[in-house]
Amino acid sequence: MPQVHVLGPDELRAAHVLFAASIHRDTVTDADWDAASRSYSPGRTVGVADGGALIGTATSFPTRTAVPGGAALDTSAVTRVGVRADRTRRGVLSAMMRAQLDEAVGRGEPLASLRASEARIYGRFGYGVASRGRHVSVNGRGAGWRREPAGEVRLVLGADIEPTLTALHDALALRRPGGITRREAWWRWQVAQPVEKHEHLIAAVHTGPDGDDGFALAVPLSEGTFAHRALKVNDLHAADDDATAALWAFLTGIDLVDRxxxxxxxxxxxxELLLADPRDCSVTGGEDETWLRLVDVPVALxxxxxxxxxxxxxxxxxxxxPANDGVYRIGGGTAERADSPPELECDVDALAMAYLGDRAPSLLAATGWWRVHDATAPARADALFATDRLPWCGTYF
Ligand SMILES: CC(C)(COP(=O)(O)OP(=O)(O)OC[C@H]1O[C@@H](n2cnc3c(N)ncnc32)[C@H](O)[C@@H]1OP(=O)(O)O)[C@@H](O)C(=O)NCCC(=O)NCCS
Structure with missing residues (x-):
């Protein structure tokens, strides 16, 4: 079994370069490292060395994840996972995943979360797809909206963008299961650095009847011509469908924007329900978003x-x-360990698929993710696991 150690500050740059190479990105310049180094949370990066060189690394940062009902649970957000190309498939990731889970248990973090480069990697470590997203493309010129957008949209500029959007995000994101709190480094990459480099950011805030209730951050895509541009929405969080509609209507209504x-x-x-012509919105793809790991099942439930x-x-x-193994009685507003035979059974990754409300237990049972011992149980589980809104995070890390 490869030996995993917690990296000291002097090993972080090697870890950063190793991860970048594993996902086919360039190595870092001194200036970039100065900024990137501050995004590593102290004591949360692990690695495996071989022959004096680092051959595998993974890190995490602390965040909180909103769960159905509004509680926000401490979460180990796992990221920058990479193994050197000549040392893959020898158990390096497996050893690092175990070490990270043990650390999360030690820190009392009931959840761990990640975004996966490939869907076949993390299920074996207990992570399941707990929220999904879709890629959309909305016509610019000509897109009409069924209702006149309500409220006001204003642009926020330059140095005001980061504090304004940070405050709004934290208030909005945790309203929906799957939302997480963001670390400062996220804002530095998405906003502060582009602003310093004088890049064009479109930061829009919506004000509804109760004040600011949504924001969008968009950037121009490099394609197109002077009079035919496309924008990409990097961030859009809103309290309700009115604010969502107003922000999309604003972005699609900007001059010279085709898409x-x-x-x-x-x-x-x-x-599609907000647009006058639903075909002004094309769904161009879809993907898993949150891979969630219930580290402490009793606490999470x-x-x-x-x-x-x-x-x-x-x-x-x-x-x-294995401390999570057991039968849980869910009902009457609570979930507790029970000394009874199970009516349904699942592995911890498949529990995560239902935990935030993304997949109904009956669907997971019908597709073989959950096993059924009582034919009436899936419908009962559906009613208990159901949530008002689908989970979604909106922060990629
Ligand atoms: C993905 C990656 C970290 C896996 O590391 P690794 O050290 O090769 O993983 P392990 O040897 O511990 O593999 C554990 C198991 O997962 C499987 N596995 C690992 N990566 C896999 C992949 N990309 N696709 C399918 N199966 C994979 C292995 O075959 C092995 O299965 P087994 O237990 O049945 O033998 C490594 O290949 C890598 O760095 N890839 C490029 C960067 C990347 O995608 N990073 C993840 C960012 S989210």
């Missing part, structure tokens, strides 16, 4: 709220963290 693309937008963002209806007994299996 506005959105990437990993919420699956239930109702653009107790933290979310549950729908009404008769209880169900769910058996959970966790190969890497």
């Amino acid at each position: 506005v693309d959105g990437w990993l937008r919420p699956v239930d963002e109702p653009l 107790a933290a979310r709220t549950w729908g009404d209806g008769p209880p169900v007994l769910v058996g959970v299996h966790d190969r890497l963290l």
Whole structure:
């Protein structure tokens, strides 16, 4: 088993370069490293060395994830995972994943979360797809909206962008299951550095009846001509559909803009219902967003709220963290360990797929992710796991 160690500050640049190479990105310049080094949370980067050189690395940063009902749980956000190309498939990632999970247990973080480069990597470590997004492209010129957009949209400029959007994001993102708090480094990359480099950012804020209730951050795509440009929405969070509609209407209505693309937008963002012609919105793709790992199943289950209806007994299996193994009785607003045979059974990755409300237990049972011992149990579980809104995060890391 490869030996994993926690990297000291003097090893972080090697880790950064190793990760960049693993995803086919350039190495860092001194100036870039100065900024990137500040994005590493102290003591949260692990690595594996071989022959005096680092051959594998993974890091994490602390965040909080909103779960159904509004609680926000401490989460280890795993990122920058890479193994040197000549040392893959020898268990390096497996050893680092185990070490990271042990650390999350030690720190008392009930959840871990990541974004996956490939969908076949992380299920074996207990991560399941807990939220998804879709890529959309909305016509600019000519896109009409069924209702006159409500409220006001204003642009925020330069040094005002970061503080304005930071405050709004934190207030809006945790309203939806799957939303996370952002670290300062995220804003530095998305806003502060582009502003310093004089790049063109379109930062728009919507004001509704109760004040500022949504924002969008868009950038021009390099394609197009002087009079035919396309924008890409990097960020758009809104309190409700009115604010969402007003922000999209604003972006698509900007002069010289033919098209506005959105990437990993919420699956239930109702653009087609808001547009006068639903075909002004094309869905160009879709992908998994949050890969969630329930590190402490009893704490995670107790933290979310549950729908009404008769209880169900769910058996959970966790190969890497066997303390989570057991049967949980969910119902009456709570989830507790039970000393009864399970009516449904699943591995911890498949539990994560239902936990935030993304997939109904009956669908997971029908597709073989959950096993059924009582034919009436999937419908009961559906009622209990159901949420008002689909989960979505909106922060890629
Ligand atoms: C993905 C990556 C980290 C895996 O590291 P690794 O050290 O090769 O992984 P392991 O040897 O521990 O593999 C563990 C298991 O996962 C499987 N696996 C690992 N990567 C896989 C992949 N990309 N596709 C399918 N299976 C994969 C292995 O075959 C192995 O299966 P087994 O237990 O049945 O033998 C490494 O290939 C890499 O750096 N890839 C490029 C960068 C990247 O995608 N990073 C992830 C960013 S989210």
